[in-house]
Amino acid sequence: MIGTEGEQLGVMPIAEALAKAEEAEVDLVKIAPQANPPVCRLVDYGKFRYEQLRKQKEARRKQRTVEIKEIRMSPNIDTNDLNTKITAARKFLEKGNRVKVTIRFRGREMAHMNASVHILTDFAKELEELAVIDRAPKQEGRTLTMILAEKSGK
Numbered sequence: 001m002i003g004t005e006g007e008q009l010g011v012m013p014i015a016e017a018l019a020k021a022e023e024a025e026v027d028l029v030k031i032a033p034q035a036n037p038p039v040c041r042l043v044d045y046g047k048f049r050y051e052q053l054r055k056q057k058e059a060r061r062k063q064r065t066v067e068i069k070e071i072r073m074s075p076n077i078d079t080n081d082l083n084t085k086i087t088a089a090r091k092f093l094e095k096g097n098r099v100k101v102t103i104r105f106r107g108r109e110m111a112h113m114n115a116s117v118h119i120l121t122d123f124a125k126e127l128e129e130l131a132v133i134d135r136a137p138k139q140e141g142r143t144l145t146m147i148l149a150e151k152s153g154k
Contacts, residue, residue, distance in 0.1 A: 002031070002041040011037055068147070070100045075109050075116040082119070086126045093131050093150050103144040113139060120146045 001009040001017050004024055012020075021028040021042050029048055032039040041048075069092040071085050089099045101123055103116055120137040127148060134149040 002039065004042045009042075064096065067097045068100050069097045070102060072102045072104060073119065075103055075105060075112065075119065077119065082123070086123060089123070089127060089148065090130060093127065093148065096150060098134060098150075099131070099148045101146045101148065105142050105144070110142065113144060116144060120144065124148060 001012055001020075003009050004026060009020070017028055017040055024042055026042045027045040027048075029041050029043055029045055030038055031041050069089075071089055071092075073082070073085060077085075085101075089101070092099050101120055103119060105113055105116075109116075117137050124131070124133050124146065130151065131148040132151050133146065135145075135147040137144055137146040
């Protein structure tokens, strides 16, 4: 049992704990019911609930959602266009988002899918100081995709 000021009161029977709570004009709240023996605390229940809700709101506020941003390219992309796409990916990664890089193949381009893997590896090489390959280049139907994530050591 924990007292109103946070001091340890030791293990005691429920009746004695309830008597101490009534004497201090506060509530007896189970803090850790699954512990053996259960941990209880002498505290004003309304204040206790308010503190819990405040902590949950604070945790939610600090939580960050990670989006997956997609960058689409064609297999015959030019160098300057590729550099523009790399700049866009760099901005996404700096904001903390993951980047899905996709090359879409159409018609006769399908015959040269394996020859286009180098575009994705060059893309990753350009961003290696900022990102790490989360999912290696993989063929999915008519597309070749790769996912980049921000380096965790930043």
